[in-house]
Amino acid sequence: MSAHANAILCRERGDRCALVLANRAGQLTEGQQVLREFLERRGVEGRALYAAELVFEEAVTNILRHAFDNGAEHAIDVDVEVAPSAVTLSFADDGKPFDPCATPEPRRPDSLASATPGGLGVHLMRRMSESMSYRRVGGRNRLQVRISR
Amino acid sequence: MELDMIDVGDDVMKLVLKGRLDAPGVDRIETPFSAAAASGGRHAVVDLSGVTFAASMAIRLFISVGRAKAGRGRKFILYGAQPPVREVLDHAGLAELIPIVADEAAALRAAAG
Numbered sequence: 001m002s003a004h005a006n007a008i009l010c011r012e013r014g015d016r017c018a019l020v021l022a023n024r025a026g027q028l029t030e031g032q033q034v035l036r037e038f039l040e041r042r043g044v045e046g047r048a049l050y051a052a053e054l055v056f057e058e059a060v061t062n063i064l065r066h067a068f069d070n071g072a073e074h075a076i077d078v079d080v081e082v083a084p085s086a087v088t089l090s091f092a093d094d095g096k097p098f099d100p101c102a103t104p105e106p107r108r109p110d111s112l113a114s115a116t117p118g119g120l121g122v123h124l125m126r127r128m129s130e131s132m133s134y135r136r137v138g139g140r141n142r143l144q145v146r147i148s149r
Numbered sequence: 150m151e152l153d154m155i156d157v158g159d160d161v162m163k164l165v166l167k168g169r170l171d172a173p174g175v176d177r178i179e180t181p182f183s184a185a186a187a188s189g190g191r192h193a194v195v196d197l198s199g200v201t202f203a204a205s206m207a208i209r210l211f212i213s214v215g216r217a218k219a220g221r222g223r224k225f226i227l228y229g230a231q232p233p234v235r236e237v238l239d240h241a242g243l244a245e246l247i248p249i250v251a252d253e254a255a256a257l258r259a260a261a262g
Contacts, residue, residue, distance in 0.1 A: 053202060054204050058205060108242050113216065116212075117213040120241050121205040123240070
């Protein structure tokens with residue numbers, strides 16, 4: 001499979017779906033639509049669907065913005081598995097090492113004046129999921145996020 | 150993502166957001182939303198009842214606009230968020246920084262108060 005076509009690649013097999021995105025603008029939007037349609041076809045709805053979409057957005061946005069700095073095209077692999085009790089999203093990229101599970105909780109500002117816009121993506125992923133785990137394997141970041149149904 | 154602006158008095162502007170406040174959606178409306186919220190030096194109340202999805206980029210936008218309004222002594226109030234959107238706003242701690250109320254009547258009372 002290659003991520004060099006304009007459209008993202010998606011391979012469905014039963015309750016699993018493998019997406020390959022390129023690190024280009026527009027891939028997030030298309031990936032969100034593919035993910036949503038797959039999950040809806042598998043009967044995922046309500047909070048679980050919302051949480052899966054949020055985790056996908058935050059994880060892919062982080063990869064697109066921070067993982068690569070050499071201007072070359074890279075593939076972002078996203079595997080989605082739907083089980084009766086949970087939806088699991090697994091992200092893999094060959095960008096700079098980044099363990100979101102190790103990032104500290106953001107400081108709660110006392111007021112709007114002391115609030116810093118941004119930096120809440122990982123925090124929201126944690127709060128909307130049941131568990132997150134990270135490994136660096138073979139020069140690739142591997143993040144797995146489980147969402148209860 | 151859609152944005153409508155409605156005058157609701159001399160001192161209050163209502164901004165109605167509809168659609169997905171995901172990263173692409175925020176990219177589309179950030180500039181007009183920020184400009185509309187700042188226009189006329191009025192308080193701004195924001196109808197979120199038509200927003201079906203919001204993530205961290207939406208929180209960033211609301212904090213940014215809320216700060217700008219507070220800096221001018223004007224209020225910035227959110228209302229009508231659907232339960233999953235409200236859950237995300239709460240997880241982000243936004244209610245500790247910006248008033249988030251149930252409906253338009255409560256928003257207008259907060260603006261007048």
